[in-house]
């Protein structure tokens with residue numbers, strides 16, 4: 001049964017797998033059955049809400065369409081099928097001295113999914129989004145067949161497809177420019193901070209000096225401790241082995257009937273994490289996997305939230321209002337007593353993305369998970385949404401299961417340009433919710 005990562009909302013998706021680009025048209029025809037049903041492409045289902053769910057609940061599953069078709073190891077440009085995962089790409093590229101230019105917090109996403117959500121990573125302030133490094137795409141569009149687009153050719157289609165939530169066509173291949181590295185290791189500095197003001201001071205000094213920057217914060221700390229946590233900056237090490245490691249992941253062993261994430265476990269875990277580092281400032285060398293993908297160590301950790309699932313709330317707030325708004329958001333969350341094991345604070349930079357619906361804007365992004373409980377989330381999210389929108393911020397569609405049509409259309413005014421280029425076969429539950 002295919003669900004999104006948050007396992008909420010619960011609309012099991014029927015999978016129509018494809019292994020080769022030539023099979024995509026047939027899958028579209030089967031799902032479309034006479035032009036009635038509208039489907040969607042599905043990668044690894046690492047989106048949290050309903051943006052990876054088809055209106056018809058029938059999806060073209062792309063993860064077996066995963067071959068590297070060409071690679072130039074002099075320039076670092078690879079051409080691969082859209083179902084290739086970032087995990088598989090790292091295994092091929094890293095031993096040759098190349099790495100992803102931009103990576104989200106899990107390596108288990110496909111190239112097609114990374115393009116469709118124009119994903120960002122801990123280096124957004126330096127490298128922008130994933131779409132900034134895409135040189136060319138091929139797409140299948142119903143009624144038109146296979147088309148090519150790039151920043152130079154069919155620019156309108158390219159810009160609508162990068163961050164276009166899978167609605168402008170099914171991506172068949174992606175040409176991606178990788179970045180050079182000379183080691184599989186990262187040199188990281190972790191600094192414990194006591195409150196949000198300290199985070200902003202650290203970020204103002206250190207972000208510009210390092211490629212990667214992120215903070216993990218205790219979302220339940222209140223009062224003078226609001227926003228306490230660990231600020232981590234890192235860069236690729238200049239020497240060391242070039243080896244892709246595949247650490248054995250543990251698996252969440254069972255499906256608890258109710259969420260294991262509750263007020264008690266949250267307080268205990270977050271306090272323990274905050275105090276795990278004795279010295280305030282620790283410099284260390286760690287493998288890329290430990291730095292980029294700590295959550296991938298426990299596969300299927302999403303089951304920890306029980307059968308009801310969970311929602312992630314990710315917002316970005318412009319710099320001018322970031323400090324006050326993030327503080328107010330955290331205060332509301334702490335009062336609610338719910339939230340996640342750690343929340344992630346990241347600064348987004350001003351590198352422009354080609355994507356019309358790209359999420360990041362220059363400011364600060366906050367992301368955290370909430371066990372799914374209708375009453376709690378509805379009340380709390382309404383408060384948080386009001387704060388975010390008043391500050392000129394917006395929510396991330398890849399993580400969303402609750403945004404209203406008004407909020408979406410106000411926050412993403414170029415949505416109608418994507419709608420104009422939408423393939424009539426493609427429709428997600430998210431897009432129907434926020435535009436139709």
Ligand SMILES: Cc1cc2nc3c(=O)[nH]c(=O)nc-3n(C[C@H](O)[C@H](O)[C@H](O)COP(=O)(O)OP(=O)(O)OC[C@H]3O[C@@H](n4cnc5c(N)ncnc54)[C@H](O)[C@@H]3O)c2cc1C
Nearest residue numbers: 043044045046047104105110112113116119120165166171
């Ligand atoms: C632990 C974790 C950490 C994460 N961290 C980050 C982060 O730091 N930054 C960030 O930006 N995101 C992050 N994400 C979200 C994730 O990177 C995105 O949701 C990503 O798009 C998921 O890719 P996927 O292959 O699983 O695609 P899916 O979730 O299956 O689909 C996502 C979208 O892509 C479309 N799509 C998939 N394949 C194709 C294709 N071939 N052609 C056209 N459309 C396609 C789908 O229709 C859908 O609209 C995180 C997710 C998890 C679970």
